[in-house]
Amino acid sequence: MTGEEVLAVKGLHKSFGATSVLEDIDFSIRRGETVCIVGPSGSGKTTLLRCLNLLVQPTRGQMYFHGDLIGDWPSSAKPRINLTKYRSHVSMVFQQFELFPHLTASDNVSLGPRRVLRLTKKQADERALMLLDRVGLKPFASARPRTLSGGQQQRVAIARALAMSPDVILFDEPTSALDWEMVGEVLDIMADLALQGMTMVVVTHELDFARDCADRVITMDRGRVLEEGRTATMFESPTEPRTREILGLSKAQSRGRKRDQRNIS
Amino acid sequence: MDAVQSILPYILPGVLVTLEISVGAWVVSAALGLVLAVMRDTRKPLITLPASISVEVVRAVPQLVVLYIVFFGLGTLGINLDSLTAAIVGLGISDAVFTAEYYRAGFLTVAPKQRDAGLSLGLKPLQVARYVIIPQTIPFVVPPLLNSFVGLMKSATLASAVGAPEILYGGRNYMETTGHVAPAAVAIMGLYIIATVPLTRAVRSLEKRVQMRTRV
Numbered sequence: 001m002t003g004e005e006v007l008a009v010k011g012l013h014k015s016f017g018a019t020s021v022l023e024d025i026d027f028s029i030r031r032g033e034t035v036c037i038v039g040p041s042g043s044g045k046t047t048l049l050r051c052l053n054l055l056v057q058p059t060r061g062q063m064y065f066h067g068d069l070i071g072d073w074p075s076s077a078k079p080r081i082n083l084t085k086y087r088s089h090v091s092m093v094f095q096q097f098e099l100f101p102h103l104t105a106s107d108n109v110s111l112g113p114r115r116v117l118r119l120t121k122k123q124a125d126e127r128a129l130m131l132l133d134r135v136g137l138k139p140f141a142s143a144r145p146r147t148l149s150g151g152q153q154q155r156v157a158i159a160r161a162l163a164m165s166p167d168v169i170l171f172d173e174p175t176s177a178l179d180w181e182m183v184g185e186v187l188d189i190m191a192d193l194a195l196q197g198m199t200m201v202v203v204t205h206e207l208d209f210a211r212d213c214a215d216r217v218i219t220m221d222r223g224r225v226l227e228e229g230r231t232a233t234m235f236e237s238p239t240e241p242r243t244r245e246i247l248g249l250s251k252a253q254s255r256g257r258k259r260d261q262r263n264i265s
Numbered sequence: 266m267d268a269v270q271s272i273l274p275y276i277l278p279g280v281l282v283t284l285e286i287s288v289g290a291w292v293v294s295a296a297l298g299l300v301l302a303v304m305r306d307t308r309k310p311l312i313t314l315p316a317s318i319s320v321e322v323v324r325a326v327p328q329l330v331v332l333y334i335v336f337f338g339l340g341t342l343g344i345n346l347d348s349l350t351a352a353i354v355g356l357g358i359s360d361a362v363f364t365a366e367y368y369r370a371g372f373l374t375v376a377p378k379q380r381d382a383g384l385s386l387g388l389k390p391l392q393v394a395r396y397v398i399i400p401q402t403i404p405f406v407v408p409p410l411l412n413s414f415v416g417l418m419k420s421a422t423l424a425s426a427v428g429a430p431e432i433l434y435g436g437r438n439y440m441e442t443t444g445h446v447a448p449a450a451v452a453i454m455g456l457y458i459i460a461t462v463p464l465t466r467a468v469r470s471l472e473k474r475v476q477m478r479t480r481v
């Protein structure tokens with residue numbers, strides 16, 4: 001069901017000054033896969049995604065895109081790839097949406113296609129409308145972000161990411177900033193994308209989403225990968241006790257807390 | 266009334282020149298200030314350093330001296346600007362170092378994550394500035410830019426020092442020709458009050474509106 005490797009890092013380290021934030025991360029994702037990354041706050045999940053999108057440069061490690069070595073730190077001071085072009089293939093969805101407040105929903109979505117992919121205004125607008133329709137927001141095409149609900153804003157942000165026809169989309173806790181009643185509408189769209197074979201890395205605390213939609217799950221703690229494996233294995237027979245805690249499987253947590261979340265949507 | 270009638274032919278042509286100087290210098294200042302602010306915002310030492318140094322230097326030098334350098338200094342290098350152009354360029358450069366700060370303060374109002382969002386689409390850094398950051402700073406930058414226009418209308422009187430025939434230049438001609446001082450002083454003061462007071466007030470109410478909008 002999944003294809004060749006899209007993106008991989010080997011032995012990735014990242015420090016900010018003297019603070020080491022990521023240590024010895026190996027990570028890869030194949031075409032069509034959905035990989036969920038779960039871990040406590042401060043464990044380095046956002047920093048990992050920012051490294052994957054080269055918004056920050058790793059301190060050490062190698063990075064591969066479609067099997068080609070695109071960076072080898074620290075020896076390559078700069079990645080061996082056109083940064084802007086690379087980023088246009090790797091889209092990002094942020095925790096706080098980060099829509100451009102001065103642009104309409106439609107212009108948020110069409111900005112990349114127009115200025116990066118160099119589509120004509122007409123083509124870019126058509127693409128934006130098509131994608132807003134896909135996330136159920138066609139009627140809001142000319143609305144400003146601040147007039148939309150959080151869930152709607154995040155759906156526009158997903159449309160903006162899709163508009164680049166990316167090879168992979170990185171989601172950084174896409175529902176953490178949302179009121180609970182809006183979580184479902186965003187997760188439903190992401191679940192659809194997963195079904196349709198989009199390649200996705202999803203940092204999330206929504207364990208039911210991970211269980212239902214991920215092909216693989218990675219647990220992280222204190223800048224390291226704790227454990228990774230196929231979703232069923234990770235939820236049914238993880239080897240690390242800490243993974244059990246993070247995935248809400250330890251006895252104290254399993255007493256009834258969880259099941260209710262997803263059923264609401 | 267006679268005094269007013271006799272003074273107008275001296276001063277009215279000057280009004281036009283003063284406007285030309287202040288509008289011209291304002292455009293130079295707004296454009297150059299933006300360039301300097303964007304340069305300083307790149308965080309690349311090779312680009313930020315020249316910008317920071319020129320800002321510090323120009324800021325340290327009185328406007329009149331900058332004006333002299335542009336008019337007389339460039340002349341010795343064989344670049345001869347007429348007094349009007351020299352006034353526009355000189356006052357524009359002097360003012361640009363302040364305009365650059367207004368833009369920079371404006372950039373700071375935009376969350377760093379917005380830049381990430383632009384970059385992650387594959388926009389180049391200058392495209393992020395143009396399509397993402399700068400448009401968001403406009404409400405914050407317009408009021409100080411308008412204030413700087415008021416300032417330039419006043420600074421335009423310095424242009425008489427290099428012989429640009431603005432208001433003060435006309436007024437002085439009148440004084441020298443007629444020997445009367447008071448009518449010229451009153452007329453010039455009056456013209457400045459008429460021009461600047463309403464504008465300053467309009468800017469103040471605009472600033473209040475911007476503050477209101479950012480609070481919600």
Ligand SMILES: Nc1ncnc2c1ncn2[C@@H]1O[C@H](COP(=O)(O)OP(=O)(O)O)[C@@H](O)[C@H]1O
Pocket residue numbers: 016019021039040041042043044045046047048
């Ligand atoms: N730009 C930065 N400079 C210094 N420290 C940072 C920076 N970005 C993140 N960190 C630190 O790295 C650690 C991991 O942060 P982050 O990647 O945001 O974790 P998570 O997304 O898992 O909550 C935190 O301790 C944070 O303070």
Ligand SMILES: [Mg+2]
Pocket residue numbers: 045046047172173
């Ligand atoms: Mg995070």
